Each structure stands twice: as structure tokens, then as C-alpha cells.
Amino acid sequence: QLQLQESGPGLVKPSETLSLTCTVSGGSISTSLYYWGWIRQPPGKGLEWIGSIYYSGTTYYNPSLKSRVIISVDTSKNQFSLKLSSVTAADTAVYYCATQGGGGIFDPWGQGTLVTVSS
Amino acid sequence: DIQMTQSPSTLSASVGDRVTFTCRASQSISTWLAWYQQKPGRAPKLLIYKASTLETGVPSRFSGSGSGTEFTLTISSLQPDDFAAYYCQQFNTYPWTFGQGTKVEVK
Numbered sequence: 001q002l003q004l005q006e007s008g009p010g011l012v013k014p015s016e017t018l019s020l021t022c023t024v025s026g027g028s029i030s031t032s033l034y035y036w037g038w039i040r041q042p043p044g045k046g047l048e049w050i051g052s053i054y055y056s057g058t059t060y061y062n063p064s065l066k067s068r069v070i071i072s073v074d075t076s077k078n079q080f081s082l083k084l085s086s087v088t089a090a091d092t093a094v095y096y097c098a099t100q101g102g103g104g105i106f107d108p109w110g111q112g113t114l115v116t117v118s119s
Numbered sequence: 120d121i122q123m124t125q126s127p128s129t130l131s132a133s134v135g136d137r138v139t140f141t142c143r144a145s146q147s148i149s150t151w152l153a154w155y156q157q158k159p160g161r162a163p164k165l166l167i168y169k170a171s172t173l174e175t176g177v178p179s180r181f182s183g184s185g186s187g188t189e190f191t192l193t194i195s196s197l198q199p200d201d202f203a204a205y206y207c208q209q210f211n212t213y214p215w216t217f218g219q220g221t222k223v224e225v226k
Contacts, residue, residue: 045219046206046217046218046219046220047155047163047206047208047217047220048217049214049215049216049217060213060214061214062214063120063214064214096162096163098162102168102169102210103151103210104151104153104208104210104211104215105153105165105168105210106153106155106163106165106208107164107165107174108165109162109163109164110162111161111162112162
């Protein structure tokens with residue numbers, strides 16, 4: 001059974017780059033079955049898809065964030081990562097990683113990690 | 120982008136009630152729709168996909184219906200564990216988009 005776990009700094013300064021890693025356990029990230037996605041949720045608000053990656057490196061990004069986002073995969077570590085540059089307070093959110101299967105269904109999800117953008 | 124609109128934003132109900140809420144897409148998404156349940160401080164949990172297919176392990180009191188632009192999620196008899204927020208998500212076209220959520224609270 002797949003399990004995902006986010007890791008990374010909980011505090012990032014404005015204008016800097018947010019970096020998070022998602023470690024996949026219980027299965028290989030190099031499977032043809034899934035993409036691997038990042039979703040975020042500002043405090044008290046709804047969900048926003050950030051982007052997704054295939055094990056081969058193929059990526060899809062939300063156009064609203066595309067200019068600032070890089071998602072990469074490290075198959076040797078069974079991990080995928082998110083980098084979001086030039087952050088502002090509006091990027092403060094719980095960031096989730098998730099398995100994207102069935103065309104675009106997210107299941108399972110990691111537990112989420114709160115990233116606060118503040119000086 | 121396809122906009123997803125959920126209504127109502129908040130629904131007050133009692134244990135045992137039959138509750139229904141709606142998700143509308145700004146353009147047709149066929150049945151490429153998922154529903155998630157989220158409890159405070161927890162990650163969303165997949166309930167239903169392809170508009171009406173119940174995820175394994177999800178109680179049968181949950182059901183989904185609809186196609187095109189209008190979808191509903193119904194809980195046939197609300198249980199204490201069901202007080203939570205519910206989100207719809209379209210996976211017809213990138214970028215994937217979510218509704219703003221419906222919160223089911225105690226009446």
C-alpha cells in the first residue's frame with residue numbers, strides 16, 4: 001500500500017524558494033500506473049493543484065504557477081520534489097503530495113506540511 | 120481553466136439526515152469528477168471517482184451522480200463521522216481544478 005510523506009522547511013522568507021520533497025514508500029515511483037502530484041491548501045481555504053510528474057520526468061503544471069514551479073523526480077530515492085520560487089505570503093499553505101491515478105484522481109495523499117512565508 | 124462551483128458552502132444537518140450537495144462545472148467534463156472528504160487537520164480522502172464509482176472501503180451511504188456539468192454527492196443517512204468538508208475535482212482537462220468545498224456542520 002502506497003504511503004507518501006512530505007518533508008522540508010516549514011518557514012521560508014519572502015522572495016526565496018520553497019523546496020519540498022515527497023518520499024514514496026510501499027511501491028516504486030517508477031511505475032507506469034501513476035503520476036505524482038503536488039496540491040496546496042491555504043489556511044481555511046480550498047485546494048489548488050500545483051502540478052504533476054511522471055517517473056520519466058514528464059510534467060504538467062498549473063498555468064497560474066507555471067512560471068515559478070519546478071517539479072522533479074529522483075527514481076533512485078523513490079522521491080519527487082517541488083520548488084516554488086519568488087514566494088510571497090500568498091504561498092503560505094499546507095502542501096500535499098499525492099498519487100495521481102485513474103487519469104487524474106488523487107489517492108493516497110501525504111499528511112501535508114505547513115509552509116509559512118514570513119520574514 | 121474549468122471552474123468548479125459547489126453549493127451550498129455550508130450545510131447544517133443532524134445525524135440521520137439525508138444530505139445532498141452540488142458541484143457544477145463551467146463546461147462539460149463528462150463524468151471525469153471526483154469527490155473528497157476532508158476533516159480538520161487531515162489530508163483529503165477520496166470518496167467517489169468517475170462521478171459515481173465508490174472508492175473501496177467507502178460506506179455505501181455515500182453516492183454520487185451526474186454528468187456533463189452538474190453533479191451531486193448524497194449521504195443517505197448522515198453519521199457522526201461524516202461532519203467534514205467535501206470537495207469536488209474535475210479531471211477532464213488540465214489544469215485539474217477543485218470546487219471551493221461544502222462544509223457539513225452540526226445543526
